[in-house]
Amino acid sequence: MTATITDTAYPTPPTSFPSPSPPTEGSPWHNGSRAFLTASVPDLISRLTKYEKIKLLAGADWWHTVPIHRLDIPGVKMTDGPNGARGASFAEMTAGLAIPCETALGATFAPEMVHRAASLLAKETKDRGAVALLAPTINIQRSPLGGRAFESFSEDPLLSGLMAASYVEGLQQNGVSAVLKHFVCNDQEHERSAVSAEVSERALREVYLRPFMIAVQEADPLAIMTSYNRVNGTHVAESKHLLEDVLRREWAYNGMVMSDWFGTYSVDLGILAGQDLEMPGPAKWRTEYLVDHCLMSRKITERQIDTRVEKVLHWAQRLARLSPDVVYGDDVEITSHDARDRAFLRELAGSSIVLLKNKGNVLPITNKRARVAVIGPGATSNCVSGGGSAALNASYVVTVLDGLKVGAPSDLELAYCLGTPAHKLLPHLYGIVNEDGDAGCDLRLFADRDDMAHPARAVRRLRLCDSSGLISDDIPENLKDRPWFAVMTGTWTAPVTGAYEFSLSVCGRARLYIDGLLVVDNWDISQRPGDGFFGQGTVEEMGVSHVNKGQECQIRCEYSNVAGSKIGQEVKDESQPIHNFGLRVGGFPVVDQEQELQDAVGTAQGCDAVVLVVGLGPDFESEAFDRPDLSLPMRTDELIERVAAVNERTVVVVQSGSAVNMPWANKVAGIVQAWYGGNEAGNAIADVLYGRRNPSGRLPITLPKREQDVPAYTDFKSEKGIVHYSEGLNVGYKWYQARKIEPLFPFGS
Template identity: 40%
Template structure:
């Protein structure tokens, strides 16, 4: 396919064709104009992996570490390599544009999508995003930095009005995007759902045009988040090029053409928006990625696994290691306990989820290190919705369930069968399910499976949906979620509350079940949630043992008592950290606190492994000798954690988020959720470690903190400056006995002459990861532009300001000032600056 001249195409396009190009034609594709040989560009979600064009029945993909885990590596070179691997995945999915990375700020620990973002720190977020974008775009694939801007909570995310100072907006929330654009020039920017200071970002001319395009000089494509457009004229005038998804909710073709004909919208504005879409199409042609390509899983290779495993291991953080209880020896008599031991917790919930090639649990990773499998106990259950029944079922002797799709409901005399297929899940997210022979989002599914009980047991079975559903067991109606539905809660989209019923099964007893499901149009309750209701709806069919956590904890105590050391695996999951809602608190869900207390009372040699995307409350830390933070760490998570536990890899991860002792200690505690549609960012520029240092409130673990199995000495700080650049150089020596990596971190303290402006004690401004064999040394240098190192945003002048005076320079291996080398630089001539 040949490239084209954008301006010539604009002249040839008809008005209707231009209007079509202003939105997607479906969930993932731009409009094609066959008359002029303009192809359709394919987009794909990308926070944790390149999913392709489907949620339901998606082609398996590589699952990468979550954003917070990636930032924990503090390794820009590694992140660029991961970006290249993401682009390779995109090639296999026929995707020209990846919808990532996510570059919002984790201003508190409770954000539902906090795991998708990188850090509480804007500079670390910016350089991490830039590294990934450079990797992606080096392979011809476009990257989309998102969500621009202040999309930092999920509570009322489409309507929430973020109220914040201009300094906070510039220095904390816009700065990551500014740095990423300066260092990587992403092809696309995705606007956020929320308002900023009274105006939806997707129709904010100040943010999208005045700052993003004019001040920063960026000239790519701006797209909306899905269902994140709230106007026709305002969004077009503001600079929003592409409404997502299609068929458009706001930019309906006739409505836009009417606005053009009535001169409500200038044709020049339409051409400006179309121009950016065509530039992206042209770049996609030049990428040589096939258009309308079939999607495949051929990137499921050992090379892919090795890169993802290396990244996952570099993300793991050793937070505590008293008396060198770690690394484990193969000869250690261990037990593995906890709700996050046997289940792979590899990604957070929502659009970050992928149909992973595979997922390795911690228990599986540990088993691979040992000749004999260690004793294991669940300890307690943290499932919100229990276990997917389809994953435990079979049909006609093969795993999974059998699904038949019809145009008509089950009681219709002559139904039209659309298709039938085997599927491994009974939890179905169907909002993008379509069939070529059905021109409506109204459809009906018959889902059949068999479940055989592995032991005599009481079970709970739950059914709920967005749509309607009837569950039959052995031909008898068991749960009716159709006749008298009640509203429940869905992370993405509304759903019914459903019903849970108990059933007793003998060991080896098999039940045959069938669900008759009607899509979202049959839902008997009213919902305004467009993400969930715009399509096929959803179904949840789950099963769990009807057993108390008290019984499970007693079983776990017996297992713990039989071992010398206990690997206690706790944390959250994609049911607790997800797009669509925020966490109510930092507490570990379920009975995990009781489990920890009971196990610690039985066995003092506990290694606590926490899997979560953001901080959780960790009680009893003074009684636990070793603590490991494992994140939502991708498909190789279990192997990477086992590599760390057994010393095959030396831990080198550092915290990209300050870890508070209590939720009440975090700076956003008092003003995190919506207050009648508004949220005030009352902590201002004092996000994360900036707040803890300013208030002298010690957290549980500092920003940038992380231990190793070896020791490093950082010494001999040298600071050089010229008019534009600050360069810091130190000597780093591995003074321990094993090979390892250290992260040298640079922080800058504000000018001694600053008057009338409250500034952080110091701010992170760069890092370098160095790998050293025992007793070896290396010289490490970090350079940063003076204007980024020393400035604050001067609201009076509406520019960045570098003031005259002395600035403190701190270099070390965490933000803890007691461990930092200190020097000073002087700025003789103050100056103001704008742009990048």
């Protein structure tokens, strides 16, 4: 099969990134004997000193629990999910597989497929040297505006619970602990550590707790993570009613309960309520001094500490028995390549795709000697997931354009054009390489600003997988709690000739130089707060430079972890719990948007059909911020309407984790909801468009005609630390049925 495609002046993202270099020494966490496997937990507790017990109540670092070598108790390593296993570093992410987002999994309505997906994630987790995956997320999609809606299965508690149970079983039957999250009512990002979800007892039970109850009773997750927020005035991490009365007594849950990262807010209240483990470490609350002070004042007793320690040790022992080679391994992270995994990911992504409209049987595209226009910013995007904790370094990415090219019927001609930019942040500098010639940048950390000109004086070198780095969990001990500096370098080959816009967003301050010339200054200016770096970064500051196609440009970004003059006083959301450091460099050609739209219309006019690929991405759907509205970015809606006006066989492919507005729904011939499809998204979409796979997915959420129809429309986001769940039981499709509101596309369609 062959296909032709017109040349494009815009950069195509890479298909893979390298894994970071493995450590040169073995991990300090797993170097004990295996006596722990057969040890009696009560006996171990009796032999632990008071201070050893206190240490076991919190993590050792970002991803490990504390080992007690004296008693051969190993540390346990965790890693983030839910659509892949990232590994132990945000900055140096190990390349891995990305399964479709959880909304896509929900759209399969196939628990057996989710079980297979989780089994694959168990293997990926072990490849990262970990035995616990922070997943699945089963919060209800109360509103499509929720920043992490893409991480959840559905608006329906029964579907969410059944999918979660299969996910948990797939992990745990393969030796990896599920960490069910976020218990409970973590349905928005606005003031997420402070907000109180004011919800009736009946709605709490029947809607928000129900998926957790189903997963606990059907699959017995080894661990559960408490949410950041409060419920009816009390932080879940300190709620004896939710953790002890409901979870442990009513549901007979016997596993471990851990905090979300920095989601512990006290010493005694959390311990008394039943939160076993504070993460991450080292401890912020459960320090030797603070816990000992609570013991001395009789706020807690050592027996109550023993209860919490017992849960942690039983959890660690079960994992050591299930996966001893990993728990007692060397903690080296690897990337596996298996053609069978790729084939399954393609099948899984294809099974999640929902065909919402197919007027005049515009699909499948099977005509030979036809000319098809592929238009839209999503066609060449390497977006595999939303952002935040779900972010991954995908080992490879099949874009929609790649999939359509490779899988095209014989003699089908494809013509591509951008149509319109649709990014919130300028894309990473695709094509940048570090000094070793690998994809990505070098980032060197320095103790003194004068050392920045001398790479040999670096305290640490990090190998970033692209032109950005969140480095909060990679800071050497001798740089913590003090000012430090960094330099990010790389060689970038310009993909076009002409004006190129560069951007710099930081959590700290920085300057960007291109071939030695200052292009963007985000150091001395009054910095403006933005959404990046979990809500703690600046907005992008911009600069323009002229480049020539094929020109090798030297990128240098100088950074300080000390924020600029105003950012510390003007943080958008002071309830974000994690203190971050990082920098992000973006770039994109300066384009004439009107000319791009005209080019798209001209291309569409001369074609037999149009595939318009649009959607969102990690800059729009992410942890730490919510979406402001349901609109597609920039001039996307205008692009669709103008193209549809000149070609009646226009098919729109939407890549998003939740609902988007579709004011053009009646003007196009086809609509395909493709979600975030993971590594194989492009091939899976091509399989559907070319008729090789039946689009059997069904909507796990309701798509509204307008944002005002969403049940939580009048009560979303926090006001003075409170959000009222005023819709009660009428969440999702129940609202539309009760109010007789016609959705654009109903749940299950």
